[in-house]
Structures are given as structure tokens and as C-alpha cells.
Amino acid sequence: MKRFLLILFTILVAANHLLSETLEERINNISIPEMQSIVEFLGHDLLEGRAPGTRGGNLAEIYMRSLFKWMNLEPGFNNQYLQPFTLKGFTIKQLNIEANQIPLRHIDDVVGTWVGKEKNVELEGEAIFVGFGITTDLWNWDDYKNVDVKDKFVITRVNDPGMVNEKIFEGKTLTYFGRWIYHIEEAARRGAAGILLIHTDESAGYDWNVVKNSWGGEEVYLESDLQNNLKFRGWIKESSLKRILDSKKINLDKLYKKSRERKFKPVPLGFTVKVKGTCDQREVLNHNVIAEIPGKSTKKIVLSAHIDHHGISSDKKGDNIFNGAIDNGSAVAAMMVTAKILKEFQKDLFYTVVVLACQSEEAGLLGSKYYVKNLPDRDRKHVIANINFESTPVWGKTSDFMAIGGRFSTLEDILKPIVKKQGLDYSYFSMTNQGFFFRSDQFSFARFGIPAIWISAGETDDSGEKKYPQFWKTDYHTVRDEYDPQWPLEGMRQTIQMTLRLIDYMNKTKAIPKWKGKLTFPIES
Numbered sequence: 001m002k003r004f005l006l007i008l009f010t011i012l013v014a015a016n017h018l019l020s021e022t023l024e025e026r027i028n029n030i031s032i033p034e035m036q037s038i039v040e041f042l043g044h045d046l047l048e049g050r051a052p053g054t055r056g057g058n059l060a061e062i063y064m065r066s067l068f069k070w071m072n073l074e075p076g077f078n079n080q081y082l083q084p085f086t087l088k089g090f091t092i093k094q095l096n097i098e099a100n101q102i103p104l105r106h107i108d109d110v111v112g113t114w115v116g117k118e119k120n121v122e123l124e125g126e127a128i129f130v131g132f133g134i135t136t137d138l139w140n141w142d143d144y145k146n147v148d149v150k151d152k153f154v155i156t157r158v159n160d161p162g163m164v165n166e167k168i169f170e171g172k173t174l175t176y177f178g179r180w181i182y183h184i185e186e187a188a189r190r191g192a193a194g195i196l197l198i199h200t201d202e203s204a205g206y207d208w209n210v211v212k213n214s215w216g217g218e219e220v221y222l223e224s225d226l227q228n229n230l231k232f233r234g235w236i237k238e239s240s241l242k243r244i245l246d247s248k249k250i251n252l253d254k255l256y257k258k259s260r261e262r263k264f265k266p267v268p269l270g271f272t273v274k275v276k277g278t279c280d281q282r283e284v285l286n287h288n289v290i291a292e293i294p295g296k297s298t299k300k301i302v303l304s305a306h307i308d309h310h311g312i313s314s315d316k317k318g319d320n321i322f323n324g325a326i327d328n329g330s331a332v333a334a335m336m337v338t339a340k341i342l343k344e345f346q347k348d349l350f351y352t353v354v355v356l357a358c359q360s361e362e363a364g365l366l367g368s369k370y371y372v373k374n375l376p377d378r379d380r381k382h383v384i385a386n387i388n389f390e391s392t393p394v395w396g397k398t399s400d401f402m403a404i405g406g407r408f409s410t411l412e413d414i415l416k417p418i419v420k421k422q423g424l425d426y427s428y429f430s431m432t433n434q435g436f437f438f439r440s441d442q443f444s445f446a447r448f449g450i451p452a453i454w455i456s457a458g459e460t461d462d463s464g465e466k467k468y469p470q471f472w473k474t475d476y477h478t479v480r481d482e483y484d485p486q487w488p489l490e491g492m493r494q495t496i497q498m499t500l501r502l503i504d505y506m507n508k509t510k511a512i513p514k515w516k517g518k519l520t521f522p523i524e525s
Contacts (some may be wrong), residue, residue: 002317002452005045009424010116019302022339023345023348023500024523026341026344026345027341027418027497027500027501028497030337030341030496034337034340035333035334035337035489035492035493036485036489037333037489038067038329038333038336038337039325039329039330039332039333039394039483039492040483040485041063041064042060042307042324042325042332042333043323043324043329043481044323044324044483045321045323045490046059047060048311048312048321049309049310049311049312049321049322049323049324050307050308050311050324050360051180051217051218051309051310051312052087052089052220052284052286052360053087053089053218053220053282053284053285053286054309054312055267056311057228057308057311057359060285060307060308061082061287061289061357064081064289064307064332064357064505065081065082065289066196067336067393068081068291069081070287070292071091071112071336071339071340071343072343073291073292073293073339073343074158074292074294075290075291075292076291076292076355076356077290079351081105081290081291081465082287082288083287083288083289083290083371084286084287084365085222085244085285085286085287085288085359086206086222086283086284086285086286087171087220087221087222087223087283087284087286087366088115088220088221088222088226088281088282088283088284088317088452089218089219089220089282089284090114090115090197090218090219090220090221090276090279090280090281091217091218091219091279091280092106092112092113092114092277092279093277093278093279093280094277094278095112095114095121095275095276096275096276096277097109097110097112097273097275097276098273098274098289099127099271099272099273100127100244100248102243102244102247104111104236104240104244106277107216108154108237109214109236109237109240109478110196110233110235110236110237111211111212111215111216111234111235112196112215112232112233112234112275113215113219113232113233113459114232114275114277114279115219115231115232115233116220116231116232116279118314119278119279120277120278120279121195121275121276121277121278122275122276122278123193123232123274123275123276124273124275125150125151125152125153125192125194125268126151126152126153126268126269126271126272127155127271127273128147128149128152128153128154128266128267128268129155129156129255129266129268130143130144130147130149130154130155130156130187130266131143131156131157131255131258131264131266131267132159132160132161132177132183133154133156133157133183133186133187133425134157134160134161134177134183134186134257135186137159138520139168139169140166140518141262142175142189143163143264143266144266145264145265145266147265147266148170148191149187149190149191149192149203150192150193150229150267151191151192151229152192152193152194153192153195153196153232153272153273154187154190154192154194154195154196155195155198155236155241156183156187156195156196156197157197157203157256158179158180158183158197158198158199158203159174159203159204160174160175160177160178161260162175162178163178163202163203163433164256164260165260167178169520170520172432172433173432173433173435174205174432174433174434174435174437174438174522175438175518175521176435176521176522177520178435179435179438179439180197180204180235180320181206181364183197184197184383184446187230187268188228188229188230189228191228191422192229192230193229193231193232194229194230194231194232194233194234194275194453195230195232195234195236196236196241196273197234198236198237198238198241199211199235199236199238199240205431205433205434205435206434206472206476207239209446209478210476210477210478211235211251213313214310214362214475214477215234215235216315217311217313218311219363220360220363220365221363222359222366222369222370225364225438232275237320238252238339242305245269247272248268248269248270250270252370259380263493276361278317284468286359286360286366286367287358287359288356288358288359288367288368288371289338289356289357289368290354290357290371291354291355292352292353292354293342293343293346293348293353293355294352295349295351295353296349297350297351297352297383297475297510298352298382299351299352299383299384299512300352300353300354300382300383301352301353301354301383301384301385301386301387301503301506302350302353302354302383302385302386302387302431302445302450303338303353303354303355303386303387303388303389303499304335304356304357304358304360304368304386304387304388304389304441304442304445305328305331305332305334305335305355305357305358305389305390305441306328306331306332306357306359306360306361306362306367306368306390306440307328307332307357307358307359308328308358308359308360308361308367309322309323309324309327309328309362310322310362313479319479320479321479322478322479322481323479323483324481325474325481325482325484326391326392326471326481327391327481328361328389328390328391330391330392330492331389331390331392332357332389333358333392333492334389334392334492334495334496334499335355335389336355337496338389338496338499338500339353339355341496341500342500342503348504348507349507350506350507350508350510351384351503351507353503354383356368356371358371358441361440361441364441365440365441365444366442368445369444371444372444372445372447372448372450373448380448380450382452383445384450384451384512384513385411385451385452385453385506385513386441386442386445386446386450386451386452386453387442387452387453387499387502387503388440388442388445388452388453388454388455389455389456389499390436390440390441390454390456391456391471391476392491393458393467393468393491393492393495394455394458394484394487394488394491394492395461395465395467395468395487395488395490395491396461396467396490396491397457397461397462397490397491397494398457398458398459398460398462398490398491398494399422399425399458399462400424400425400426400457400459400460401415401419401422401426401427401457401458401498402426402427402428402429402455402457402458402459403453403455403456404429404436404437404440404442404453404455404456405425405437405442405443405446405452405453405454407428407517408437408446408451408515408517408519409451409452409453409513409514409515409516410513410514410516411451411452411453411513412453413427413454414502414505414506415453415498415502418498418501418505419498422497422498422501424458424494425458429459429461430459430466431469431472432483433518434472436454438455438521442454442501443521446521446523447522447523447524448524449515449524451514451515451521455495455498455499455502456468456491457490457492457494457495457498458491461490461491462490467491
């Protein structure tokens with residue numbers, strides 16, 4: 001009996017010690033295995049690159065739901081974990097494209113997607129160069145000048161005029177209006193039948209291989225984004241376009257020079273673009289996976305990270321799985337460990353925390369866009385902030401920390417002292433010319449008026465190497481983005497730690513972030 005009582009006493013003492021652990025102690029005791037396990041699974045070949053609507057994509061959804069249940073998080077969508085939404089999927093099977101009667105090679109010269117209702121692709125339109133294809137009052141800029149481009153093939157530069165003139169827009173810092181998705185949205189609003197985005201490594205921020213890998217397979221769209229006349233959406237290599245223009249004795253560099261001026265007007269190019277081929281179509285059922293950790297308040301902080309990637313390349317020899325271990329397995333791991341610890345300290349939460357595992361980010365932030373857009377107005381008003389995790393660093397410790405998009409709101413003012421207290425420098429992403437704030441799920445929240453950041457440890461790890469920028473230049477959207485058991489995961493640990501400290505501060509002070517300064521993107525009502 002004495003032995004039994006001694007064992008029971010020991011268990012109670014141990015349990016009491018666990019329960020009495022402070023948040024700061026738990027923050028300092030984040031283990032490698034709890035971070036490692038999630039990124040290892042999501043980056044495994046068996047998940048086949050987690051493309052939306054595939055076996056691997058479905059497995060990722062089921063896995064996230066299981067994790068939410070295991071962590072005893074409450075369902076976050078109508079008493080369920082899964083929020084269904086349907087996408088339209090389009091896969092080009094065969095494509096012939098010519099401009100000025102000169103053939104262009106699919107994949108080598110042009111990549112794109114047909115999004116018409118017909119499976120047999122056939123489209124012809126007059127080519128017109130629209131400069132940067134931007135219209136915005138923010139910088140008193142209008143490339144279209146009310147020129148009618150209905151049923152035409154718009155050919156446009158990517159990026160924005162600040163790329164070539166640092167005195168306008170935000171200089172080398174890419175704005176929302178420089179993103180490829182904006183150019184497509186604007187061409188659709190104007191009634192164009194097709195669009196070709198001119199690719200250069202400098203203007204896009206990545207090489208042609210990234211474009212091929214991103215656009216060479218199935219492309220998926222929300223039905224609401226297809227209610228327009230824009231049936232073909234694609235990219236053309238600058239060198240291939242020059243070859244076409246040379247045959248018409250048109251100098252592309254001179255067109256570029258004209259497009260740098262506010263007085264620029266669209267230039268008809270005097271030839272047609274013809275597209276012909278076949279396209280498979282299907283409906284793709286996706287699910288955002290959503291959970292909640294209720295706090296004392298109905299106001300909410302949303303944590304988000306996307307679970308999808310680019311799947312399998314059927315025409316690639318050898319390793320053909322885009323595992324997406326860093327993009328975005330590491331970020332999902334960071335979000336889930338953050339949620340796990342917040343659940344452990346739920347009694348201290350003032351704000352309710354939503355945990356959102358988004359689908360279809362790679363297709364244009366579709367899952368997060370669907371989530372925010374379909375929140376009832378009263379619920380959306382209760383969301384005070386979004387903290388997004390994207391391609392979280394997996395390498396050694398960094399001496400700095402950053403919040404991409406923080407400059408737009410007081411989230412940065414809240415975070416800076418917290419970072420400083422940990423002996424770290426607050427930094428800004430060196431690759432601002434690539435517009436990362438507009439390229440990940442935090443932007444879906446920002447567009448609907450919710451202050452949002454992408455939170456991350458800094459660029460340079462303790463080896464002195466700029467591992468983060470190196471990843472974007474060499475492994476991003478390639479089959480090389482694979483799980484490595486040797487990753488120290490210290491950058492991930494720092495990201496989790498800082499996120500927990502930020503949320504803890506907001507809970508204790510009941511801080512509500514606000515917008516500040518000039519916003520360089522439109523807010524939707």
C-alpha cells in the first residue's frame with residue numbers, strides 16, 4: 001500500500017509540474033520532434049505533392065482534420081472541420097499557338113490555361129500591347145486610357161513601373177498592381193479574350209522553369225473568377241515575343257520605353273494570336289480545414305498556412321514529385337505547434353484563435369480568399385488580425401526577425417519591441433522586388449480590411465549564409481523542395497516562439513491592430 005501511495009504521489013507531483021509550466025517555459029521547450037513530425041509527413045512522396053483534388057491533396061486535408069481532433073480543437077466551420085468549396089480544373093492536353101502566323105512552342109515559348117466552357121480550344125484575337133496593364137488612382141496611372149480591348153489578346157509586362165523608375169509607385173518594392181494575378185484581373189474586367197504576360201527573370205522574380213512548373217499542369221479556379229470573357233491566360237518568353245515582333249519590324253525595347261510614361265496608350269500590334277487545341281476539364285472538390293480555440297472574447301485572431309503544392313509532373317523523368325516540404329510543409333508545422341501550445345494555455349486566451357489550413361494557395365490564394373469572402377459580415381468584423389505562415393525557415397538560428405506586410409498596420413509596432421526584447425533585430429525582406437506580401441494567404445485577409453502579416457525568422461542563419469533567399473532562387477517550386485532530416489529547424493522554432501509571444505501580448509493588452517500609412521492595394525467591401 002505504501003508503495004502504491006508513493007507512486008501515486010510521484011505521478012501527481014509530475015502532473016502538477018506540467019500544469020504549472022508557464023507559457024514562457026513552454027515556449028523555450030519546443031522540441032525538434034513535434035516540429036519535425038508534421039513537415040516530414042507533409043513532404044513525403046506518398047502525399048504526391050498535395051495538388052488540390054488529388055489523392056495527395058485529399059490526404060493532406062484528412063491529416064489536418066485528424067491533427068485538429070487529436071489536439072482537441074473545436075470544429076471551426078458549422079460544427080465541422082472541413083469547409084468545402086468547388087473549383088473548376090483545366091488541363092491542356094494539346095495546344096497549338098501562333099502569332100502573326102509564326103508557330104510558338106507550348107511549354108518552351110508559351111504556357112497557359114484555357115478556361116472556356118468548351119473542351120475543344122479555339123480562339124483568335126488581335127494582339128495589343130498595353131504596357132504594364134495597370135489602372136489605379138493611387139499613383140494616377142492608367143495604361144488602358146479607355147481603349148477598347150474587348151475580344152482582343154492583351155500582351156502586358158509584369159511587375160509595375162517602379163521597376164524602371166524608382167520615383168514612382170514604390171520603386172523597386174513590388175506593389176499589388178505588379179502581380180501577375182492583378183494583370184489578369186484587369187484584362188478580364190476590360191473584356192479581353194486572352195492575355196499573354198511577358199516573362200523575364202527580373203520582372204517576374206523567378207525563371208521560366210518556375211512558370212513551367214506552376215502553369216504546366218492542371219490549373220484550378222473559383223467559379224466566380226471565370227464569369228468573364230477572358231478564356232486564355234498565359235505567359236510568353238520575352239525572347240519568343242521579340243521574334244514575333246521582329247517579323248513585323250516592331251522594336252520591343254521602344255514599346256517598353258513608351259510604357260514607362262503616364263501618357264502611354266495601348267499599341268495595336270497589327271497581327272492576330274491564334275490558339276487551338278484540346279483541354280480536359282473537371283470539378284475539383286476542396287476543403288479548407290478549420291478549427292478554433294475559444295477565448296474569453298468573440299473577437300478572433302486567425303492563424304493560417306496553406307497545405308497544397310504542385311503535385312506530380314507527368315512528363316518529367318526521374319523525380320517528378322513537387323513535395324513542397326518548405327513550401328508549405330514547414331509553415332503548416334509552425335502553425336500547428338503554435339496552435340498546440342495555445343491550446344495548452346487556453347485558459348489564458350482573451351481572443352479566440354482560429355486555425356485555418358488553406359487549400360489552393362498556389363492557384364492564386366483561392367482557399368483563403370474563399371474563406372474570408374464567405375465569412376458573414378458580423379463574423380468578419382470580429383477578426384482583428386491574421387498571422388500567416390509561409391515557407392517557414394528550417395535552418396539554423398537567425399539574428400533577425402521579420403513580418404512581411406507589417407508596415408501596413410500597427411501589428412509591426414506591437415511586434416518590434418517583442419523582437420528587440422529577445423535580442424533580435426527587426427528586419428525587412430531583401431527580396432521586396434518580388435512582392436511577397438501579395439503572394440501568400442495573408443493578402444486575402446488584407447484585401448478585406450483585416451490587418452495581416454506573414455511572420456518569419458530572418459534571412460541569414462547562424463552559419464552566415466542567406467539560406468532563405470537561396471531557397472527562393474534554387475528550390476522554390478521545384479522537385480528539390482524535399483524534406484531533410486538534418487534540418488536543425490531553429491528558424492522554425494524562432495518563428496513559433498515569436499508568434500506565441502505576439503499573441504500573448506495581444507491577449508494581455510487586448511490590442512486591436514489598425515491600418516496605418518498609405519495602403520498600396522484596394523480594400524474590398
